[in-house]
Amino acid sequence: MKNRRTAVRLCGAVLGLGGLWLAMTQQPPVQDLTVERIADDLHVIVGSGGNVAVLTTDDGAILVDDKFERNVPAILEKVKSLTSKPIRYVLNTHHHGDHSGGNQLLMKDAEIVLHKNARANMVKGSQPGQPRLSFADEFAVNFGGKEVRARHFGAGHTNGDAAVYFPAHKVVHTGDLFVRGTPFIDYGNGGNSEAWLKTIDGILTLDFDTVIPGHGAISKRADLIKWRADFQTVRTRVKEMVQAGKSKDDVARTLKLDDLPGWSLSGLLVKSLPGLYDEVSKR
Numbered sequence: 456m457k458n459r460r461t462a463v464r465l466c467g468a469v470l471g472l473g474g475l476w477l478a479m480t481q482q483p484p485v486q487d488l489t490v491e492r493i494a495d496d497l498h499v500i501v502g503s504g505g506n507v508a509v510l511t512t513d514d515g516a517i518l519v520d521d522k523f524e525r526n527v528p529a530i531l532e533k534v535k536s537l538t539s540k541p542i543r544y545v546l547n548t549h550h551h552g553d554h555s556g557g558n559q560l561l562m563k564d565a566e567i568v569l570h571k572n573a574r575a576n577m578v579k580g581s582q583p584g585q586p587r588l589s590f591a592d593e594f595a596v597n598f599g600g601k602e603v604r605a606r607h608f609g610a611g612h613t614n615g616d617a618a619v620y621f622p623a624h625k626v627v628h629t630g631d632l633f634v635r636g637t638p639f640i641d642y643g644n645g646g647n648s649e650a651w652l653k654t655i656d657g658i659l660t661l662d663f664d665t666v667i668p669g670h671g672a673i674s675k676r677a678d679l680i681k682w683r684a685d686f687q688t689v690r691t692r693v694k695e696m697v698q699a700g701k702s703k704d705d706v707a708r709t710l711k712l713d714d715l716p717g718w719s720l721s722g723l724l725v726k727s728l729p730g731l732y733d734e735v736s737k738r
């Protein structure tokens with residue numbers, strides 16, 4: 456990074472051309488996307504934004520999520536390295552912009568599908584790239600001799616999350632219903648921790664070995680089970696603190712998380728904690 460900046464500065468100094476200097480320094484930053492292989496026809500594009508699954512078929516590619524809009528050129532480049540066929544379908548796991556931000560550019564050529572609540576959240580937030588198609592419980596794409604199923608098991612991260620299942624590979628893409636680290640409970644868009652745990656139980660009824668989380672490393676079924684247990688532990692701890700009369704600030708300051716790998720108070724939980732406190736205070 457430092458070397459590159461020095462090189463650019465040198466170049467600008469030597470050439471002494473203001474316009475060129477401007478053009479060079481205004482180039483978009485290098486996008487650090489990499490491709491990880493699960494099977495010959497199933498890969499994951501990791502880096503900036505949510506994890507993107509790419510299933511290739513003889514007739515075209517099916518994607519799960521499409522990161523931010525600015526990532527689309529790099530996504531297209533990575534897909535091109537996997538197949539000469541176009542992207543025909545994109546399944547959004549939910550409406551957040553780091554998972555659906557590429558919709559606007561991709562929907563010109565591809566059909567994009569998501570849960571109806573996720574679509575409503577996009578409409579509510581005046582988000583660009585609102586898909587033409589949405590579903591209530593389950594949606595399947597049978598294309599190029601392969602099948603992908605998106606299924607809504609209930610609320611969790613938001614009220615419109617879908618887990619996307621690749622039955623032939625025994626792989627599930629959970630979107631942000633599973634992340635390697637602290638979860639964000641988006642209460643403003645129907646997120647709920649109690650429902651979330653039930654939703655994970657629903658996902659676990661699927662027959663899979665490999666999990667593509669919304670963010671973080673490709674994982675195993677056991678990792679999702681462990682994360683669910685940790686989530687339950689955190690929820691129980693907050694509930695017990697509420698019952699012991701602790702204030703929101705007390706909980707934010709003293710909630711014990713150091714025994715749970717990947718969980719941190721400073722992370723998104725700070726954003727989730729006020730809502731979680733209110734949720735477990737009810738009834």
Ligand SMILES: [Zn+2]
Nearest residue numbers: 549551612631
């Ligand atoms: Zn999200």
